[in-house]
Amino acid sequence: MRFVKMQGAGNDYVYVDCFRETLPQPATELAPRIADRHFGVGGDGLILITPSEIADARMRMFNADGSEAEMCGNGVRCVAKYVYESGISRNNPLRIETGRGVLALDLVLEDDRVQKVRVNMGDPILHPREIPTNLGLGRDRVTEYPLEVDGTNLPVTCVSMGNPHCVIFVEELLDALVHGLGAKIERHPAFPRRVNVEFVRVESSKAVQARVWERGSGETLACGTGACAVCVAGVLTGRTDRQVSVRLPGGVLEVEWSEEGSVFLTGPAVEVFRGDWPECPNA
Template identity: 65%
Template structure:
């Protein structure tokens, strides 16, 4: 199986061009194997790029534990770069089919290759039942949540996948690695959830770390950054354009007056290779 390793702000996945390669027979098992950072290729998961009957390409994304996710903001930017740079569709604006629906992406091209991508992430989902969560409120803002012996106030948002945002004075490993996994699997979230921990720096700037559902801590989460910006705005902490600092790099988020959230960030191709059934890379 030929693959390409790519990352968006350090959120790295193994990408397979299913225009040219067959879809793996057992996708969850393949995702687990290739994601292993010691015995596999190494990554936060597996992304399949294939044909679509409604867009320029279709993206399917699988976490490092083999579970399929609805959407990944960093991955969809990399899919757009791959589709453009590898000649599948060389346009400056692409439509990519995702589990969230068809998204429109504007490509910032330099020297014939894509360096940054602006994505219309569509409108945030704010109704509790649709996120989904059993926490009160539509949207659930400053909702009470008891977890890990703490009484938290959280804000929940879906960007096609669910997010639980907690605002903290300082983001620590105790929050991310101690509290994050317990939020992920809390019974208030019937499909589990991504847990973001956010420090507000100003009306236009935040720091964020994330414990991702099915993958653990990652260096960046595009949908999580969008959800964190929306949560900060809903809580009256930020204006509608927010610069989000993540361990892997920066993303710019804008929640437009029309309701859609726009995300701009990098997309980087690292290397390509071949994965064989025994798990070796060459």
């Protein structure tokens, strides 16, 4: 099975072109094996590029633990790069079907190669039941709501960008927070489908620094939907403007929450290498 390794701001996945390739085993079983950084290709998960009846292509995204997620902002940019450069579709903008619905992606080209992609991520979902979270039931949104973890109340802001996020503003981005609390918050009973966790330090109204504990993968170098959630949370709490640069360990993502409601994500899409994966699942 042929695969392509790609990354967006360091958020790396193994991509399989299901227009041309057949998986050697179910994606839920393949994802943990192929994403393993010691015994596999290595990555934050597996992304399948498949035919769609309503768009140029469809993206299915599986975390490193084999669980399927609804959406990946960095992943969908790389899908767009592959779809355009491989000739599956030469449309610009492209339309990619995701668990969030069909997204429109504007391609920034240089010598007919995709360098950056601007994605209309749609409107953020703020109602607790739709995120979903058990916090703040009866409210229209969950903003700086106390979440008890290890005897400490953390003020959290919850946003869904098609997948659930819990944003926490902090003074310092410490390992003790990200690794000490990230996994506990991910699986907290307040989040019935688990949750992605963003720890954020505000540098100015136009720039923030963030680290992300990603549901099913642990800390990742970047998270596109997470960057979008950070921008939305920054606006809701009065910390940032509607346009903000989100600096993550893997690079910078530009996010805008428009007055009309949609969130726009702009960032790189980079191919790392290509290879062959053994057809035998026990190889």
